[in-house]
Amino acid sequence: MNVIVVPDYEQLSLHAAEAVAAEIRARARTVLGLPTGNTPKGMYRELVRMHQAGELDFSGVVTFNLDEYWGLSPDHPMSFAYYMRTHLVDHVNIPPGQAHWPQSQGDQDAACRAYEEQIRAAGGLDLVVLGIGNNGHIGFNEPGTPFDSRTHVVRLAEETRLANFRGYGFPDLDAVPKFGISMGIATIMSARRVLLLASGREKATAVARTVAGPVTEQVPASILQRHPDATIIVDEEAAFALASREA
Numbered sequence: 001m002n003v004i005v006v007p008d009y010e011q012l013s014l015h016a017a018e019a020v021a022a023e024i025r026a027r028a029r030t031v032l033g034l035p036t037g038n039t040p041k042g043m044y045r046e047l048v049r050m051h052q053a054g055e056l057d058f059s060g061v062v063t064f065n066l067d068e069y070w071g072l073s074p075d076h077p078m079s080f081a082y083y084m085r086t087h088l089v090d091h092v093n094i095p096p097g098q099a100h101w102p103q104s105q106g107d108q109d110a111a112c113r114a115y116e117e118q119i120r121a122a123g124g125l126d127l128v129v130l131g132i133g134n135n136g137h138i139g140f141n142e143p144g145t146p147f148d149s150r151t152h153v154v155r156l157a158e159e160t161r162l163a164n165f166r167g168y169g170f171p172d173l174d175a176v177p178k179f180g181i182s183m184g185i186a187t188i189m190s191a192r193r194v195l196l197l198a199s200g201r202e203k204a205t206a207v208a209r210t211v212a213g214p215v216t217e218q219v220p221a222s223i224l225q226r227h228p229d230a231t232i233i234v235d236e237e238a239a240f241a242l243a244s245r246e247a
């Protein structure tokens with residue numbers, strides 16, 4: 001796993017956006033797996049800026065959100081579909097039908113199968129960008145998720161619901177859904193490249209366990225040690241618990 005330590009959140013966002021832009025420019029059609037949450041907001045801001053400055057064309061970009069709350073419609077303001085439209089899709093030239101998010105209502109098995117089929121039909125994922133939970137989750141793959149999992153419906157860990165309540169503006173904890181639908185660990189690992197972003201001191205333990213701990217289903221992100229092309233970009237605060245840091 002390549003580890004890139006940058007001074008702060010601003011640099012992390014610029015590095016991440018450059019990495020995504022390089023993938024988009026490298027081929028006529030690029031299939032991206034994309035995260036939501038607070039961490040990637042700066043990256044999306046920079047990608048939108050690049051597009052509006054005429055530096056980046058999204059016409060060949062196909063996106064798949066990593067995850068979604070189960071039970072929230074795509075129009076719900078707290079849904080990840082809404083987030084993705086607000087932070088990226090509405091501001092760039094991704095053609096209609098090329099931005100995907102998992103179905104979040106109705107038949108769960110059918111929703112999971114359909115998402116895997118859509119990813120397969122798109123030719124597989126070129127790059128997946130990930131955030132990381134304080135508990136080491138990637139997507140909504142909580143500790144204990146089998147490494148061979150594909151898209152599945154998950155019961156959210158209480159610490160995830162609490163973190164999302166605090167971080168995402170839900171009116172109260174009861175409003176945070178109890179279930180999510182997420183690309184599985186094996187789905188993420190099937191991507192040709194993986195880029196994980198972590199910012200802030202509260203992510204330092206999860207980062208250290210991801211980079212330097214044992215590969216274990218108790219720390220879902222630790223599986224990235226086995227990916228042939230995984231990079232983790234961390235700011236100084238998130239790198240706090242790493243033994244050696246790179247500039």
Ligand code: PGA
Binds near residue numbers: 036040134137167
């Ligand atoms: P955050 O979420 O970027 O809002 O910290 C990351 C995650 O839970 O995956």
